[in-house]
Amino acid sequence: MKCLPFTIRDKNGEPKTTKSVSVRSTSTSMSADRDMRTSWSELMSQNASDFSTASSATAVNPFAILSQRQSNLREFTFEELKASTKNFSRSLMIGEGGFGGVYRGIMRSTDDPHKKIDIAVKQLSRRGLQGHKEWITEVNVLGVVEHPNLVKLLGYCAEDDERGIQRLLVYEYMPNRSVQDHLSSRFQTPLSWTMRIKIAQDSARGLTYLHEGMDLQIIFRDFKSSNILLDDQWNAKLSDFGLARLGPSSGDSHISTLVVGTIGYAAPEYIQTGHLTTKSDVWSYGIFLYELITGRRPLDRNRPKNEQKLLEWIKPNLSDMKKFQTILDPQLEGKYSLRSAQRLASVANRCLVRHPKTRPKMSEVLAMVDRIVEAMETGSPKAPLRSVATNDELEKSRTERFKRRFLDPITGEMGWLVCWTWRPKLMKTC
Known part of the structure; x- marks a missing residue:
């Protein structure tokens, strides 16, 4: 288990909810997957260090934990997201970027099991580690900020199996596009x-x-x-x-x-x-x-x-x-x-x-x-003219x-x- 916990304070110095992001890895016997898991772990550490941008050895990491609190981000399973997007159907693709596609999905609300909500699922390419640091940074940023004019991150998925590492992000659905x-x-x-x-x-x-x-x-x-x-x-x-x-x-x-x-x-x-x-x-x-x-x-x-x-x-x-x-x-x-x-x-x-x-x-x-x-x-x-011209x-x-x-x-x-x-x-x- 690899945890990336963060704490943020508002302008008044009061601590806001701390969100701790957990990323799971499962064991596998394939040597290629072992190498991939090692790179995954190393990049997790490297990115957290890069994101802190400390200018000296004594600089304080602004994401250091002041109090441990439960994460508000939901950890989804790959099977859940696969089902919600109909196996990542091309008909549900609403966008595609350099690191993978974005799909519209439907899931049951955690607050009301009888209610279904629309979600947007970003699936990063499973080939290699391209986009991994961007994925981590996205979780880091949206895991600690919250504002009406920032897209809300609902959760994430990070699993690895014989098909490679599955890295996905789950957002609120924005129906009117960009x-x-x-x-x-x-x-x-x-x-x-x-x-x-x-x-x-x-x-x-x-x-x-x-x-x-x-x-x-x-x-x-x-x-x-x-x-x-x-x-x-x-x-x-x-x-x-x-x-x-x-x-x-x-x-x-x-x-x-x-x-x-x-x-x-x-x-x-x-x-x-x-x-x-x-x-x-x-x-x-x-x-x-x-x-x-x-x-x-x-x-x-x-x-x-x-x-x-x-x-x-x-x-x-x-x-x-x-x-x-x-x-x-x-x-x-x-x-x-x-x-x-x-x-x-x-x-x-x-x-x-x-x-x-x-x-x-x-x-x-x-x-x-x-x-x-x-x-x-x-x-x-309109201001009146002061003189005739x-x-x-x-x-x-x-x-x-x-x-x-x-x-x-x-x-x-x-x-x-x-x-x-x-x-x-x-x-x-x-």
């Missing part, structure tokens, strides 16, 4: 503008909690539209924490890691140096806001060459109000608030400044998005204000975007 699915025209009805603003607000709440809502700091490191899922009430929740890392220890400005993530979302300083901070997530959030505004992916090789990179395409259209309207998602069919779109672009530009230290914290970003939502709900009165003068004044507000923050001190110095060989696409 934000990327809706932006990529997979659904006939596109997301409304009001819904997009709400999604921006929900995802900002989730990131703010990870960065600032606990006495430890978690960097998501793979924030993107496909990792933002929508529940039956269209609430947005962050998912897939396999690449998450704890923030730097006290006194450190960053942690150094292998550059991984998804091309198009990673912050330029992280790509160039491997230095990871919460401001890397802030950059990714800014990219995501422009996804909501334009309906386009950060990098789309299927578009004309001058339109493949989202930030390069939008840059010439930010200095003029009429040009700005041309970048808004045509699927909206003009049904949007131009003022709120401009304000959301302004927030995105604040997140996309070149120097990470000058980017806002996620709590500040959330406050800005909250004000946009409030203005849309109540309607903000000609139409040409008014247009010129509006253009200059728009240019200062939207173009300057994103172009940085040198007056141009520095965001596409990619190193694909270092990146792991997801």
